[in-house]
Amino acid sequence: MNVSNPQSSPVFSKLAISLSPLYLSAPAAVELVQSIGLKACMAGIAEFIHADFLRWEDFDKSARVANHSLDGVIELMPIADDTTYSFKYVNGHPKNTAMGLSTVMAFGVMADVATGAPLFLSELTLTTALRTAATSALAAKVLARPDSKVMALIGNGAQSEFQALAFQHLVGIETVRLYDLDPLASAKCMANLSRSGLDLQICDSIAQAVQGADIVTTVTADKSCATIITSDLIEPGMHINGVGGDCPGKTELAASVLAASKVFVEYTPQSRVEGDIQQMPDDFAVTELWQVLKGQKSGRDHVSQITVFDSVGFALEDFAALRFMYEAACALGMGERLSLIPKLSDPKNLFGTLLKTGLKSDGLCVAS
Amino acid sequence: MNVSNPQSSPVFSKLAISLSPLYLSAPAAVELVQSIGLKACMAGIAEFIHADFLRWEDFDKSARVANHSLDGVIELMPIADDTTYSFKYVNGHPKNTAMGLSTVMAFGVMADVATGAPLFLSELTLTTALRTAATSALAAKVLARPDSKVMALIGNGAQSEFQALAFQHLVGIETVRLYDLDPLASAKCMANLSRSGLDLQICDSIAQAVQGADIVTTVTADKSCATIITSDLIEPGMHINGVGGDCPGKTELAASVLAASKVFVEYTPQSRVEGDIQQMPDDFAVTELWQVLKGQKSGRDHVSQITVFDSVGFALEDFAALRFMYEAACALGMGERLSLIPKLSDPKNLFGTLLKTGLKSDGLCVAS
Numbered sequence: 001m002n003v004s005n006p007q008s009s010p011v012f013s014k015l016a017i018s019l020s021p022l023y024l025s026a027p028a029a030v031e032l033v034q035s036i037g038l039k040a041c042m043a044g045i046a047e048f049i050h051a052d053f054l055r056w057e058d059f060d061k062s063a064r065v066a067n068h069s070l071d072g073v074i075e076l077m078p079i080a081d082d083t084t085y086s087f088k089y090v091n092g093h094p095k096n097t098a099m100g101l102s103t104v105m106a107f108g109v110m111a112d113v114a115t116g117a118p119l120f121l122s123e124l125t126l127t128t129a130l131r132t133a134a135t136s137a138l139a140a141k142v143l144a145r146p147d148s149k150v151m152a153l154i155g156n157g158a159q160s161e162f163q164a165l166a167f168q169h170l171v172g173i174e175t176v177r178l179y180d181l182d183p184l185a186s187a188k189c190m191a192n193l194s195r196s197g198l199d200l201q202i203c204d205s206i207a208q209a210v211q212g213a214d215i216v217t218t219v220t221a222d223k224s225c226a227t228i229i230t231s232d233l234i235e236p237g238m239h240i241n242g243v244g245g246d247c248p249g250k251t252e253l254a255a256s257v258l259a260a261s262k263v264f265v266e267y268t269p270q271s272r273v274e275g276d277i278q279q280m281p282d283d284f285a286v287t288e289l290w291q292v293l294k295g296q297k298s299g300r301d302h303v304s305q306i307t308v309f310d311s312v313g314f315a316l317e318d319f320a321a322l323r324f325m326y327e328a329a330c331a332l333g334m335g336e337r338l339s340l341i342p343k344l345s346d347p348k349n350l351f352g353t354l355l356k357t358g359l360k361s362d363g364l365c366v367a368s
Numbered sequence: 369m370n371v372s373n374p375q376s377s378p379v380f381s382k383l384a385i386s387l388s389p390l391y392l393s394a395p396a397a398v399e400l401v402q403s404i405g406l407k408a409c410m411a412g413i414a415e416f417i418h419a420d421f422l423r424w425e426d427f428d429k430s431a432r433v434a435n436h437s438l439d440g441v442i443e444l445m446p447i448a449d450d451t452t453y454s455f456k457y458v459n460g461h462p463k464n465t466a467m468g469l470s471t472v473m474a475f476g477v478m479a480d481v482a483t484g485a486p487l488f489l490s491e492l493t494l495t496t497a498l499r500t501a502a503t504s505a506l507a508a509k510v511l512a513r514p515d516s517k518v519m520a521l522i523g524n525g526a527q528s529e530f531q532a533l534a535f536q537h538l539v540g541i542e543t544v545r546l547y548d549l550d551p552l553a554s555a556k557c558m559a560n561l562s563r564s565g566l567d568l569q570i571c572d573s574i575a576q577a578v579q580g581a582d583i584v585t586t587v588t589a590d591k592s593c594a595t596i597i598t599s600d601l602i603e604p605g606m607h608i609n610g611v612g613g614d615c616p617g618k619t620e621l622a623a624s625v626l627a628a629s630k631v632f633v634e635y636t637p638q639s640r641v642e643g644d645i646q647q648m649p650d651d652f653a654v655t656e657l658w659q660v661l662k663g664q665k666s667g668r669d670h671v672s673q674i675t676v677f678d679s680v681g682f683a684l685e686d687f688a689a690l691r692f693m694y695e696a697a698c699a700l701g702m703g704e705r706l707s708l709i710p711k712l713s714d715p716k717n718l719f720g721t722l723l724k725t726g727l728k729s730d731g732l733c734v735a736s
Contacts, residue, residue: 026710067448080435091484116459161719342394351529
């Protein structure tokens with residue numbers, strides 16, 4: 001097992017273009033993560049995201065395309081460099097859980113830019129949770145105080161354990177204080193993390209969870225302009241990892257919190273519309289994370305500064321995660337092949353595929 | 369076999385939302401078309417497209433999202449009404465044929481708007497050829513002279529036979545005059561159509577093919593500002609079905625041809641960028657096809673008018689085609705199920721999927 005090349009995609013260059021993309025199902029992705037180990041997976045994805053963020057200028061970027069409906073949104077997130085293209089399909093339907101469905105479901109495709117041939121179709125529901133947590137940790141490593149040990153985790157739903165573990169293993173967090181409107185969610189999160197080695201505390205209020213925390217992570221799901229975090233809760237030196245506010249009309253942080261903080265985003269044109277900064281004027285100053293990672297701009301300027309990572313999720317993170325999962329699946333021999341594209345002996349003779357085994361005799365044409 | 373409800377999607381409403389979308393592979397789509405018959409398939413798809421064009425205002429529409437590269441383009445084409453969402457992935461790489469690959473490869477997904485759950489993943493390479501020809505024929509039925517019998521077919525590549533047969537069966541064309549720069553392409557097209565009942569003539573020049581034709585169909589593939597059809601070739605009363613000019617820098621008709629014609633498009637914001645009308649001023653008058661189909665605007669105004677359908681392919685046509693293929697596959701019991709989305713007993717417990725069968729003991733967490 002060798003998934004250790006975050007800088008490039010050597011697997012692609014070695015592969016003859018196949019018209020049968022590799023398919024990684026949801027159960028296969030679980031098996032893959034179990035084989036590699038969750039910690040190694042999150043570290044690997046974080047490494048790939050980091051490497052791709054350093055190549056920011058190489059990418060053809062755009063804000064995602066969203067179709068909004070009454071109860072949710074369906075989005076497509078395409079991105080490409082000179083050799084590789086990817087997109088993610090992802091929904092956001094907070095009321096789904098009441099029906100036994102996930103709020104967020106996703107899948108994605110990676111394709112060859114030179115020919116347009118799809119190379120990889122993968123589940124991205126689990127993978128999105130991994131890459132979101134990896135991105136949060138990557139940001140916190142350059143934005144939070146280096147001695148951060150205690151994290152408040154507000155919202156204990158599907159994303160929460162991944163956030164806790166990414167911060168434990170990639171940032172060095174030792175204590176996680178859990179809060180959710182639904183006590184069952186906190187209990188579930190606590191149970192899932194019981195053997196993690198984290199010191200876990202269930203709190204009765206947001207204020208209790210946040211007080212004295214080094215990092216505050218918000219991963220709530222309601223599609224509403226909520227103010228989970230108000231400025232009276234904030235202490236000097238805190239880093240706020242705002243993950244749940246990620247589409248128009250869905251926020252978590254009070255405007256006064258943003259105004260008092262140095263705010264970092266992924267891709268400004270998308271974050272202005274979808275992030276917590278949708279509450280702020282268009283010229284509200286933000287710094288893009290890649291600029292900090294690349295050393296072009298400063299992250300945290302002093303120990304008592306309040307920093308906010310206003311995360312919405314950007315296509316480049318999925319590009320990197322797909323790249324990691326593809327290399328891992330190839331290395332482990334996992335996944336199966338799909339006949340998604342017709343195989344033609346003469347590419348100008350698409351019609352010939354209909355003739356080979358005989359068309360129904362409807363007076364149109366009959367196989368020779 | 370009953371695929372006879374172009375007005376709505378009854379199959380969806382009857383289905384409990386499944387997290388295992390139906391998958392129709394490229395070979396399965398061939399089998400489906402062979403089972404139903406090509407003529408019935410094209411007629412059915414045309415009927416579904418017609419029905420959806422009449423509901424034009426019901427759709428959340430946008431121009432497709434394109435990632436351009438040196439040799440081609442990869443596009444995503446999303447669209448949704450209140451209940452159903454769809455998108456198509458499609459590339460355009462004219463140099464692919466030299467490598468034995470298709471110029472155009474496509475697949476698509478249909479999803480449930482209320483929950484975001486994907487319902488159907490289908491090949492769309494063959495299906496795109498069917499829906500493009502069906503749309504062309506649908507437009508010609510309201511734009512060409514009703515007595516049209518002779519069609520010039522310029523460009524005899526992968527799309528050509530589908531165009532010929534759609535015009536034969538849906539418009540009443542009896543004679544097709546073939547021209548391609550590559551004589552082998554014309555020979556292939558002629559051979560494929562040999563039992564169609566069409567009177568087929570291979571021509572030595574575009575001028576020879578076009579002279580006296582009632583309808584001129586252009587389906588060339590070069591990504592260049594070509595002028596396949598110049599105004600000296602055009603005769604009063606002709607209908608031009610311009611299919612090949614479909615992205616920036618890819619045109620087929622001389623500007624003077626457009627200036628002398630009444631021009632019809634699918635979705636104006638997209639056609640201004642991608643269609644042959646990209647050569648014309650932004651205020652160049654065009655009529656949208658749905659307006660003619662709905663009786664809101666006139667099509668051909670008199671027998672000697674020159675009409676142009678400046679077709680680029682619009683997401684609504686794929687929406688309708690996916691709907692047809694889905695209903696047909698369900699009715700025929702074709703396709704298989706993909707586990708693309710995790711099945712969770714508790715949707716807030718995505719992490720639990722990793723625990724069920726035991727995580728690798730990497731110090732992170734171990735299954736109970």
